[in-house]
Amino acid sequence: MGFTDKKLLSVLKKHGYKLTPQRRAVLKVLSSSQEHLTPADIFEKVQPEYPGIGLVTIYRLLQILTEFGLICEIHANDNSRRYLIRRQPEHHHHLICSSCGTVVDFTDCDLSGLGKRLSRETGFEIETHLLEFVGLCRSCQKEAT
Amino acid sequence: MGFTDKKLLSVLKKHGYKLTPQRRAVLKVLSSSQEHLTPADIFEKVQPEYPGIGLVTIYRLLQILTEFGLICEIHANDNSRRYLIRRQPEHHHHLICSSCGTVVDFTDCDLSGLGKRLSRETGFEIETHLLEFVGLCRSCQKEAT
DNA sequence: CACCTAAATGATAATTATTTTCAATTACAA
DNA sequence: TTGTAATTGAAAATAATTATCATTTAGGTG
Numbered sequence: 391m392g393f394t395d396k397k398l399l400s401v402l403k404k405h406g407y408k409l410t411p412q413r414r415a416v417l418k419v420l421s422s423s424q425e426h427l428t429p430a431d432i433f434e435k436v437q438p439e440y441p442g443i444g445l446v447t448i449y450r451l452l453q454i455l456t457e458f459g460l461i462c463e464i465h466a467n468d469n470s471r472r473y474l475i476r477r478q479p480e481h482h483h484h485l486i487c488s489s490c491g492t493v494v495d496f497t498d499c500d501l502s503g504l505g506k507r508l509s510r511e512t513g514f515e516i517e518t519h520l521l522e523f524v525g526l527c528r529s530c531q532k533e534a535t
Numbered sequence: 536m537g538f539t540d541k542k543l544l545s546v547l548k549k550h551g552y553k554l555t556p557q558r559r560a561v562l563k564v565l566s567s568s569q570e571h572l573t574p575a576d577i578f579e580k581v582q583p584e585y586p587g588i589g590l591v592t593i594y595r596l597l598q599i600l601t602e603f604g605l606i607c608e609i610h611a612n613d614n615s616r617r618y619l620i621r622r623q624p625e626h627h628h629h630l631i632c633s634s635c636g637t638v639v640d641f642t643d644c645d646l647s648g649l650g651k652r653l654s655r656e657t658g659f660e661i662e663t664h665l666l667e668f669v670g671l672c673r674s675c676q677k678e679a680t
Numbered sequence: 681c682a683c684c685t686a687a688a689t690g691a692t693a694a695t696t697a698t699t700t701t702c703a704a705t706t707a708c709a710a
Numbered sequence: 711t712t713g714t715a716a717t718t719g720a721a722a723a724t725a726a727t728t729a730t731c732a733t734t735t736a737g738g739t740g
Contacts, residue, residue: 409707429698443719444718446700446718446720447718472697488662500649508630508668512630514668516670517633517670518668518670519667519669520665520667524661525659526662555687557689591689591727595688
């Protein structure tokens, strides 16, 4: 599981951000969703809780959450626009279905060896990495006949 | 080194695409560039060779090249728009500077073990993966004081 | 070489995602 | 309760990409 909305709210508060009902509503949606949502998805899901919220407000909150590393983004899947996602505990990666776009998270990756080598060879000070596997999920394999 | 423009042209021809001077010019730029270029970058670089080329034409060619896996894309680096790049021999990955955006390619990665495990656990039929390291390049480390 | 046709081009407009601007509203500290 | 700076949302501005379509052209054919 990821962060609760209470946790997210407290982080915002700690950094001097105001806790508006709009933000509460968005965080509620984000923290209770198992899927990876676009800003537009979030907009729709917030309607019942806070009709009339501005899409802009969502963009702004997502920007703040990104700064604090509370959400992360899906990068692969060229054609579809960039996705914003609710986050798992910490550092994790994605396994993405190239057909239907389903995303599965996984956490284990051991790239420290490779990271160290790259660092030595290139002089880079490595901060993080992004790892995504792309493939066909079970149900799309079946459909493929 | 990547593909020569002759090689690229022959691939297009083999698939029934016409070899227009515009395409020749774009391929020349792509095959001789060491950097990762946006469509707009390419547009500019093609000017001397073929002034008046349409940006659309570039988009269209990039789309074709993508289909044949002759170029690949940079995904990380959130803020900057998606980058199109000239490709190294085959499967490879990127090391991206989070400050200046410089991209270094590297080829070695051993993720077959992880891939197999994921496949077993999730039922996915894994096709490929995307691996990007993000960090500070040497010169940006210095600037950071 | 001249001709024919489907493919390709480029100007323009249309889409779509995201950001900016700004006046009105509101959270919350005092 | 009040003051104020942060926040909101409508609307416009940017920006990237795609679609439309009349015109041009590459390249095969006779």
